[in-house]
Structures are given as C-alpha cells and as structure tokens.
Amino acid sequence: MARFWSIYFMSWAALAVALCLAAPSLGWWFPDTGEAMSSIGRRIDGLFYIILWITSIVFVGTQIALGYVLWKGAVKPAHEKATYSHGNHTLEVIWTVIPGIVLLFIAIYQMDVWAAFRMRNYAPGEIEAIAEVTARQFEWRIRYPAPGKPLMPMPQPDDVYTVNDLRIPVGRPVSISLRSGDVQHSFFVPVLRIKQDALPGTVIPVWFDALQPGSYDLVCAELCGWGHYKMKARVLATSEELFQKWKQEAVLLQADDGIVSTNPQENSAGDQAQTSNP
C-alpha cells in the first residue's frame, strides 16, 4: 500500500504537468489566439512565460523530490531505523540562497514592465485621452470629445457618447480617462491584458494600444453588484481614418433631430467601420 501511495503522489504531479502541456492545444489557454494584442500585453505574456518556466521547473523538481522521499520511505526495510539528523547547515544555506537569487531575478526582471505600464511610458498626461470611460451599474458609458478637440474634464455640449462600445484607433498608444459613477468596477480587456479598477471619486488614466484591428471583449473584473457578470462591452480597434470618420459621423448622428438625412453615406458609414474589421 505504501508504494501505491507514493505513486499516487507522483501521478498527480505528472497529470498536472500533462494538462498544462496539453492545455494550449485544447484551447484552455489565453483567450482568442492566445497572443496578446497590445504591446504591453506581449511584454506581460513574455514575463508570464518566464515565470511559468521557472515555476514549472521548481514544481517538477520539488514534486519529484517529494515522490522520491515517499518512495524511499515506502521501500525501506522494516528493521531499519530512520536517519537521525537534525538538519544540515550547508543545505539550508544552499536552499536559501538559490531560491533567493531566482526570486530576486524575477523581482528585478519584471520591474521594467511595470514601470513601462504604469510609471514611465505614456505616464498619465503624456498622451491625450481619446475618451472618458465611466463605469456604472451595469454598463460602460463612453464620452469622446468632438473631432479635433481635446477631452475636457467636464462634459461638453458637442461630446460624442456611446454605451458599451469603446472605439480606438489601432497601432498607436491611446489613453482613456477611467472613472466610476457609482461603485468600484474594473476595466478589463483580456486580449489586450489591460486591467484597471475604476475607483469612485478618482480619474485614472489608462493607456494601451491595439496592434491589430478587431473587436475585443471588455469585461468588469471587480464585483459591482448582482449584475457584475453582465457588464458586457467591446473595444473596437479600427484604423485611424475609420476611427476619425466614425467620430465625424457620430457627431452628425447625435445632432440628428430625427429627420431622415438625405445623404445615405452618413448613416451607413458608422456600420462600415464596424463591418470592415471583423
């Protein structure tokens, strides 16, 4: 029975590793293609894989060690006494220093990504915000400045509004002003690897970029009430021209007083921006 148990312990670790190896091909990995669609996301992914490698090696090593000592204990002859040892000073030093170095490496290595994400590159204020995203129960309200104008802290008469539909130009860093109208929410775009809580009473600038045009899911990642799960929105990344064009038309559409426009292009262009980028 003892041998069975040591094999039992080793097999769980083997299964865990096997599952992790198989997971990407089964689709149980990062969403969509598995690749981040923003430049900062790619760096985060790179960091993730480095940590994954390090932890996998440690995991396999320690689980094998555990399995080994269990196996040795299971096959130990009945008459033998256990080794009498209170510890080993050298070993203690070794297994303090080596993990220490590895951990220090991880700590220092990832500082740069964090600094790039939140402190150095495009620090708040450095790039102009393209929109103000206000999270509320249970939707995202987005306010864009009128074409050619900067985003003002307070709403302007000619601002453009959308709900649950954030449009950004592709290929350049953009920034949004994230706010909350009621409780705490979190702006989470899994494919872009962006997450930032919307803190009531605070305006938080968040910068990111989309490397390819596309429609990316925007979800809420901080419990905000019973409808937390249904704060479904999208980030629509389009080319710069289409983005500007859409904004122009949105202004017209918003100013429209209900009388049908005589210009057919005016109404269809908004959809065009949407459909041209699946």
Add this chain to the structure above:
Amino acid sequence: MADMAHLHGNTYFRVFLALCGLTVLSVVADLLSLADRRIIVAIVLAVATAKALCVMLYFMHLKFESGWKYVLLAPTIVLALALPLSLLPDVGMHYYPQDTRQSREFARLQADGDSGHHSSEPTNSH
C-alpha cells in the same frame, strides 16, 4: 513589584507637574499663531510624544520593567507608525487626480482665492 519600591510619590508628582507644564506648552503654542503652522505641528506633536513617554515610563512603570517591554512595544509602535505612513502615498497624497464634489469645490475656491474668498482657510484669529 519590588522594582517599583524605589519610586516615591515625589517622582510621580514631578512627572505630573511636567505633564501639566507640557499641556500648557501645547496650548500656548497654538495660541501663539505662528506664521508657519508646520512649526506648531512639530511642537505640539513633540510635546505629545514627550508626555506619552512620561506617562509610559513612570506611570506605567515601563522604566522599571525588564527586556520584554522592547519585544512587546517596539513592533507595536513600528506597526502603528508604519500603517499611516504606508497609506500616505495612496490616500494621503493622490497619484491619480481626484474628481469629487469636494475636489471641484476646492479647485473653485483656489481659483477664487485672489478675490479673497477664503471661507474654509485657516484664519488663526481665535
């Protein structure tokens, strides 16, 4: 308890007088209305610390206790100081701009500041 045997009523009374004097000092510091409030803050906090030390050392007999007092109090005091200090960068100073009724009102007051609307500024006129 034998440690406290050499403590006399006299010592206690002297400590008591010192505490009273320090209290008067902090009130006086407030009434002086110095130009720089930071000096007042520094004075009164120093006075408070001195008073606290007096109470702890003599009234609470810490002066006569053995080493355990350090083991107990050092971490406590470090934690008690570290708690507000570590909250300071986030809550005490804002990395991200505030946008509330109060912050807008404050901005308005600041903008009106030149025309003399100091409704909630310290006046030191008491």
Add this chain to the structure above:
Amino acid sequence: MSATITPPAVSIPPGDEMHAVHHQPGWIRRYIFSTDHKVIGIQFLFTTLLMLMVGGALALGVRWQLAWPWERMPILGDMLFRTDGGQITPEAYTMLFTMHATVMIFLVVIPILAGAFGNFLIPLQIGAEDMAFPTLNMLSYWFMWPAIGCFMLSFAYDGGPAAGWTIYPVLAVLPQAAPGSGFAQTLWLFGLTFVGFSSMFGSINYMTTIINMRAPGMTLFRMPMTIWGMFITAILQAFALPVLTAAGFMMLADRMLGTTFFIPGGLVVNNAPATVGGGQPLMWQHLFWFYSHPAVYIMLLPAMGMVSDMLACMSRKPLFGYKPMIFSMATIAGLGFIVWGHHMFTSGMNPIVGMTFMVSTILIALPSAIKTFNWIGTMWGGKLQFNTVLLNCAAFVSMFITGGLSGIFMAAVPVDVYIHDTYFIVAHFHYILFGSTLFGIFAAIHFWFPKMFGRMMSDRLGQIHFFITFAAFNCTFFPMHLLGIGGMPRRYADPYHFPYLEHLLPLNQFMTYAAIVMGFAQFILLFNFGWSIFFGKKCGRNPWNSNGLEWQAPSPPPHGNFDVQPVVYHGPYEYSSPVSGENDFLPQTEYMPRRPDQSQGH
C-alpha cells in the same frame, strides 16, 4: 538551562487519576460553559466542522451555477431558493460566494486552527494545566455564537450580504448599491466584529499562556513547531486584527451613523440622491488588507506548525532544520505585515508603492520555500508510516508547493494585472487554504483524535477519505488555473455569455462533478469522526510513540491535564535518536544524555 536540571525520580502513575487540586465542576460548567481548554477546543472543533458543512454546501451552490447556469439546483437550490423555483438568481449567486468565503474563513479555518487545535494543544504541549485566562477562553468560544448568529441571520435579509467577503466600498457601504447591501451587510459587519472579539481574546490568551506558563525546562527553542505556529499566529492576530475591527467600526458608522469615511462625494448609485461623501474607498482596501493579508498566514502558520510535528513523528525522524523552520515562520509573519498591497495592484494605488509591495511579496516566497525544503528533508531517509496522518501531511506539502508557486505569478505586478480577479487567484488561494490548510487539519484531526477522545479513528476510512478528497480536490481546483489564464473573471454568475469564455463550460462542468464528489467524500470523515468517538479502538497515552508533552498526559487528559508536573529535558523531535536505545522515540520528559557530537535540538 538543561545542565541545571537533573532527571526526576518520579514515574507517571498508571490510570486516569484526577489531578488532586482540580475538583470536577457540574455538567453545564463542564461541557457547556466550560473553562477547560480541552472542552473549549473540542467545542470549537465540533462547531467548525458543522460550519465546514455549511460552507461546503454554499460552495457547491457556486459550482452548480458555473456548471449549469440558471438551471434548477436539486436539494440545495430547492431548500434555499424555493421562491425562485430552486434556481440561483444573480443576487443569490453573489450571496453564495460571499457567504462561502465568510463561513470558510471566519467560521471554519481561523477558529479550527486557533480555536480548536490552539486551545486543545497549547496547554498540553507546553505542560500547563490550562490557559492563562480560562474564563476569557470560554468567552472567546461563546463570542463565536453571536457571530454565527449574525452571519446566519443575514441570509434572511434581502438574500444575504452580497458584496464579497472583502466588502469593498462603495458597494458594501451604500444600501442602495445592491440588494444584499442592506441590513444583511450590517449584520455581516456585526458578525465580523464578534469574530474579531473572539479572535482577540484567544490571541491574548495564547500569547500569555505560551510566554508565561511553560513547564520547567520548556525553553522557547524546545517548543514544538505547533506552539511556534500558534504563537506567531497569535501575534499576527493581536496586531493586525484591531485594524480590521477599527475599519469595521468605521464602515458600520458609514452605514448607520451617516459618517463618510469610505464614501466619496457626488456618486449617484442606483438613481438615489448623490452621496455627500468626502471619504476615500481606497482607504478601506488598505485597512482591510492590512489585516486580511496577515490573516492568510493566520490561516496557514498553525497548520504549518502542526504538519511539522506530525511529519517528524510519522517519519520517525527529527524535524529537519528546527531553527530555520522557526526563523522562516517568523520571517513570514514579519513580511506578512508589509505585503498586503499585492491585493491592490490594479486598484488604482500608487504604482511606486505597488513596486515596493511587489518586492516584499516576492521576498516572502523565500521563507516559504525554505519550509518546503525542510519538510521534504524531514521525510528524506525517514521510516515513513504510511497512515492517514502522513498522507494528509504529504498532501499538505505537495499542495503548498503548488499554491506557493502560483503565488509567484501574482507577486509579479504586470502578470498580476492580467490574472488579478480571475480564476487563477481562486485556484491559488484554494490551493493554500484548502489544499494546504485543510489537508493539514485533516491530518491533525486524525493525529490528535486519540488524545481528545481516548480512541483511535479508523485508518482505513481515513485513507479512503484521503484518496477521494485528494483526487477530487485537484480535479476541482487545478483546472481553475487554466480558467484564469483564459481570462475568466471571478464572481461571475454567468460567464458564458461572453463569447471568449463559452468554451470553458465543459471544463467547469468537470470541475463541478469533482467538487460534488469531494463534498460527499467529507461525509466519510464525519462518519469516521462520529463513529470513532464512541466505537473507535481504545488507545493508551501515546499511540503514535510521539515525543510531545501532550502524549504524557492520559487520553483524554483530565481537568488539569497532567498527573505530575512535567519537566522538559530536550526538544520534541528526538526520534530514532541513537541514545534512545530500543525505542525510536524519546519523550520530552525523559532525560537525554548529552553526546559530544550533538550540536542542535536540545
């Protein structure tokens, strides 16, 4: 110290004689409002096992919704949500995971470790008659019941508290923010306050007892790791818990007295008038995590200590690196106070502060790694007794490795930005809190059961229980890592209406099946526990041939614990010592001749 003590000329008399100075109180004073630490410990154990069932049932509710969203839940759903046709509504779902966490953390894990095992073991293992303040000890148990009452009563109001166990403002402060933020949330906060009082009484008691009531010869570095774990836990609790209690009072005042500590001005929640405000919600998060991160170690360190004791005993080998184990535990506790910010990397905190918290968080992995290596070192070359206790302890080590390694991902801030509030986090803390702590608790129940009731638990049933639980646990929680990597957020009543999460449904269903199996496997434990109290094999004082002082007392120990005042001559880990002759153990009360080549452990 040991040089001055000569071996005593006393022998332990056989039988279960009462300690002369302790007269037996009446039935109610003995079993209900008892001041005897052992009875209080067992009271805590029964209560927490009951609460474990409640918390488990709530967890199954959560799992059901994730596997078969919006479908009628048999049994549990019919009981709890009869008005909704047994279907879990989104409000009910938020209540389910909030209360699951609340019950498991505040009513199961913390009280079972500190309350049940702490109470039972501390005086026995240090050779004291009882706790320093027996009445306070009784109060600490009886303060649990108002807490349980408040938590359970909160179910009755608007479907229970629904702001998560972290009760972040503004959601938890303003009643209009969610159906569950009404009176249920106030009751929840009262429950938290009562739990706080209970824990605070307990921790002061434990610290005083451990500092002042050790048996002669029981120096600090002869204490078993269990005591060290309990001691450090008590310190953590004493210094971190008041902050949460204070913050809890602030939130209660915000809810009931109109104060505005955590409410910013000008919020329009659910079309109610704009808030008056002036406060900052981020402050709650800081104050909350200032306690609740050390609380993670409060939920782990005692289990670490107990597992160290049990592993040494079941390997018949001294604990590998006794002092490094203590120092690493102390380091974990010390660092535990300065890592709370890693729960808030995405919360809008100052990124520079985030960097500091990141470094301290990564550093805390180091003492954890040292402990893991020492446990493996303890088993290495040991004469392993493959019983339920050892299996659960080995599972503790294995799960702790897994949970610890997944923690590295969270410590790295940029990676945490992605996996924060996803199922990766859920996987991580279940590996620590369930995988580590609960397996440690299972082991401890089997190990100290003979001392509590004078009978053995069935090892065969214990092994069956372990076999199923271990497999089902990993099937339930390991795939959660993959859900998290897939970007599935926590606390979603229905993730599948997001196209990018649709394909995770089968995986969730598999996990739910495993969770159901795991839930039902616990009945084996409960049956084994209940049956063995009355029909288990009777055992003597020291069924495991263990060294600790508790095994020198009769089983179960009488009021006053020891028949003679024990005197301690060496550390608790002298297994297979060459000086012990035929036996492979040497109780702490037995004199150990010093050998010139011996350097540590005495």
Add this chain to the structure above:
Amino acid sequence: MGLPIPNSKLGMWLFLGTEIMFFSAFIGSYIISRNGSPGWPTDPHVTHINVWLGGLNTFVLIVSSYFVVVAHEKMLVSNFKEARKFIAFTLLLGLVFLGIKSVEYAGKFEHEIIPGKIPETPTEAMFATASRLQRVVDRELAAIFPGSPAADRRTELGNRIASAGNETATTDPKDAPPAGKAATVAQLKALSRLNEAASSLENHVRFGLAMSVTPEQLIEYRSSPTPGQFPAITLADVNSFVESLKKDVDLSPILGNFHPAVPILYGNLFASNYFLMTGFHALHVIIGLIMFLVILAMGSKLAFRHAVVVENVGLYWHFVDLVWIFLFPLIYII
C-alpha cells in the same frame, strides 16, 4: 517558565498592544484622510473646536492618571483606605471628563456639526439654512398644536390668527384644538411671518435667485427661466436675510439659537473622524470607570493581592490618557 510578571499584567500589556493598533487605525486614517483632503477645515469658528475645553480635559485626565498611580502606591504600602479614596477621585475625574466632552458634543450638535449633514459648498449651505428655518417653524408649530397632524399645522396657525380677531369663535370648547403651548396673538403673527419668510427663502434658494427678486418675478422666472434674467442668490444674501429676521423683536426669542449654515469643505469627513475618535475614546473612558466602580464595590475587601488588579486597571487608564494625549493636539490644535 516565563516572565517575572503576573499573567494578568502580561495579558493587560498584550491587550494594550492590540489597543494601540486599534487606535492607530483610527488616528492613522484621520491623519491620512486629512492629508488627502485639501481644504480641510481648521478654523475653530467653523468647526466649533474649543481648544480650552480640550486642554481642560487633558488636564483632567492627567490628574486622574496621577491619582491612579498614587492609589497603586497606597495599595503597595497596604493603605487601602487611601487607595480607595484616590480611586474614587479618579472615578470622579473620569466623570468630569465625560461631562466636559458632552458639553463639547452639545455645542457641535447645536451647530449641526453632524456627520453626513454638513453642507460643504455655498449652495448646499443655502439649502441647509432654508431647511433649518423650516424646521424651526415646524418645531414651534408642533409646540403650539401638538395634537394636529404635521401637514395641517400651518392651516391651523392661519385659523388661530383669524379667530383671535374674533374672540367668540374660540369659546366653544369642542372646536378648541388640544391644548399646546400658550401663545399670544403677537407671537402667532410673528410665527406666521417666519413661516412666510422660510417659504420665501426656500423658493429663492431653490431657483437660485437673490432675495431682492419679488414673488411675481419668481413666478415669471419659473414659467420661462433664462440664465442671468435676475440676480443670483449668494450665501451672504441668505445670511443677511436670516440676520434681519433675528433682529425682528417678535422673532428673536424663537431664533435666538438659530445659526445659518456655514459651508465647511470636507466638514462631513472632519465630523466623522472627530466623533469616531472621541467617541471610541469616551467609550474606553466609560469602560475604565466601570472597572474603578468594580474595585470600589469591593469596599473593605480590598487587600494586598488586589494591588495587581489596581495596577492593571491603572495601566488601562494610563493608556486611555495616552490616547487623549495624542488626540488633543491632533484634533484641537493642528
């Protein structure tokens, strides 16, 4: 094995350690909230913080702390009668402290320095003054017509004034309203004037128009509001309006204690912190007083073995004093 101090004293010290953390959470969050709120109110005329009362309370606690150590000293020399005397003094001083504290609280309540109710902007202050004035009217009406429903009291007032001119109408005891506060006709008329003034103020504040705007203009504005059509109301307008009411001879007895609302930026957070910290401190004072009562209740049974009890209670009391030593400068001076 252990420390050379009794369990109870060690336990007390550990408990005080937890208490330090408890109060440092309060004090810490006060400091950082204050630091994070630019424009925190410090003017004592606005916050009604009285440094003299605070200083007096500090003195009271210091004296009581001194008495406790003297009591403990007397215990050690087995002079239990003296010890009891000094504990009784301490108890008394604790009560004095609470008394002074309640005077301070009463002052705060009078000026409505109550968390969640303090206006923070001039506009909010104008609304607050208007509604305070309405509440004064309600209070007076309730005193005169206690039996009538609140909604009917204003009509009743009109009836009473009308009937006062015609004495015969009130002779029928069946028609007489339930007896309330006796009021002369002049008082009733003054109250009626106040009622009208309050409604007028409320209307002007609601539409944001200066008090000089006539009721007719108000109606005109209401039907077609144009920005800048009439002068806007300011806080100074409201305050001088209230002052003019207070100068009215008939109204001054009613409005003697009336204070127009003053906007206090971050006043709610200030009041929250003030009441929470001093409130929890007062709670600790009360618990300490109960402990002293328990010791005093032992009466002549007080013996040398209780010296450690007195010492522990003393330690607790010194801690309460310590907290106040920090609260005093933080709240009253800085």
